[in-house]
Amino acid sequence: MLNPKTALxxxxxxxxxxxxxxxxxxxxxxxxxIIFVLLGFVSTTVFAVGAGGLGTFLRRxxxxxxxxxxxxxxLYCALGIRLALQER
Numbered sequence: 664m665l666n667p668k669t670a671l672x673x674x675x676x677x678x679x680x681x682x683x684x685x686x687x688x689x690x691x692x693x694x695x696x697i698i699f700v701l702l703g704f705v706s707t708t709v710f711a712v713g714a715g716g717l718g719t720f721l722r723r724x725x726x727x728x729x730x731x732x733x734x735x736x737x738l739y740c741a742l743g744i745r746l747a748l749q750e751r
Contacts, residue, residue: 681691721727
């Protein structure tokens with residue numbers, strides 16, 4: 664409720680889908696809001712379950728952990744080199 668981006672989304676995006684001739688505007692906005700919340704909940708749940716499964720897979724495979732450490736280390740080195748060579 665305190666996030667202004669969410670309020671702007673609801674004020675700018677949702678009203679275009681509301682038709683006064685189809686009934687109560689408040690009811691239509693409420694239904695659209697509930698659909699938005701349910702979709703957000705489902706997507707967050709899917710990402711959380713997927714991340715949990717991926718985390719379990721990564722922890723159980725030492726070869727993946729070794730490769731992951733090297734890949735992330737190489738990425739940090741590459742970012743450091745890029746930053747060092749960057750011109751202002």
